Amino acid sequence: MTTRTRDVLWSDVEGIYDEILHHPFVTGLRDGSLPHPVFRHYIVQDALYLRGYARSLAACAARAPEVDATVMFAEHAAGAVAAERELHAELLGDLGVDPDDLGAPAPATQAYVSYLAATVHAGSYAEAVAAVLPCYWIYAKVGEALLEAGSPDPLYQRWIDLYAGEEFQAVVDAVLDETDRVGATVSDTELARMREHFTTTSRYEWMFWDGAYRQETWPV
Ligand SMILES: Cc1ncc(CO)c(N)n1
Numbered sequence: 001m002t003t004r005t006r007d008v009l010w011s012d013v014e015g016i017y018d019e020i021l022h023h024p025f026v027t028g029l030r031d032g033s034l035p036h037p038v039f040r041h042y043i044v045q046d047a048l049y050l051r052g053y054a055r056s057l058a059a060c061a062a063r064a065p066e067v068d069a070t071v072m073f074a075e076h077a078a079g080a081v082a083a084e085r086e087l088h089a090e091l092l093g094d095l096g097v098d099p100d101d102l103g104a105p106a107p108a109t110q111a112y113v114s115y116l117a118a119t120v121h122a123g124s125y126a127e128a129v130a131a132v133l134p135c136y137w138i139y140a141k142v143g144e145a146l147l148e149a150g151s152p153d154p155l156y157q158r159w160i161d162l163y164a165g166e167e168f169q170a171v172v173d174a175v176l177d178e179t180d181r182v183g184a185t186v187s188d189t190e191l192a193r194m195r196e197h198f199t200t201t202s203r204y205e206w207m208f209w210d211g212a213y214r215q216e217t218w219p220v
């Protein structure tokens with residue numbers, strides 16, 4: 001019985017995931033104590049993030065050796081833009097933000113999107129898959145964890161329902177299957193690179209929430 005690549009990757013980031021679950025942004029979604037201006041900063045940055053993320057998924061689609069994976073990542077690229085348009089237009093409206101005027105990416109957004117773009121273009125296909133995976137997987141896990149209790153704030157509950165929903169969970173399962181498939185074919189060196197990328201973008205997931213919580217802007 002060989003170890004699945006997903007389990008190797010996850011064992012590296014258990015500590016990071018634990019920090020995410022206990023971050024005041026995430027606990028604030030759960031208990032409703034997160035101030036709306038903080039959530040607004042997050043949703044605006046996430047809209048900018050998803051546009052960049054969609055481009056990285058399209059690069060995964062282009063590089064996939066099997067046509068099924070090309071179709072999958074291309075669908076997800078379109079899905080990320082659709083999610084940004086639907087959910088964000090809705091939430092941004094409720095939060096009083098014009099979706100056509102989001103402003104500039106904050107430091108964490110810029111850093112995360114740039115790292116993804118660099119990795120999906122300069123690394124191997126396996127490295128690209130490892131880099132994009134935390135975005136899917138950590139959100140599915142956080143959504144699932146938050147769904148247990150639910151949020152007293154309907155705005156936050158809508159967010160939880162999106163990521164805890166069966167549709168998103170099925171999307172994530174398909175990418176995890178692809179991760180195991182490609183992971184079974186790589187050398188030790190390439191697996192080590194996959195682990196580095198997976199850990200780095202998992203850290204960016206924490207930093208994205210933390211930057212939003214602090215409503216971080218460029219210091220100079
Ligand atoms: C930062 C970030 N990571 C993951 C997701 C999941 O789509 C998202 N919307 N934003």
Ligand SMILES: Cc1ncsc1CCO
Pocket residue numbers: 075076077078079080081083135136171
């Ligand atoms: C929103 C989103 N996040 C990762 S993939 C995706 C689109 C799934 O269709």
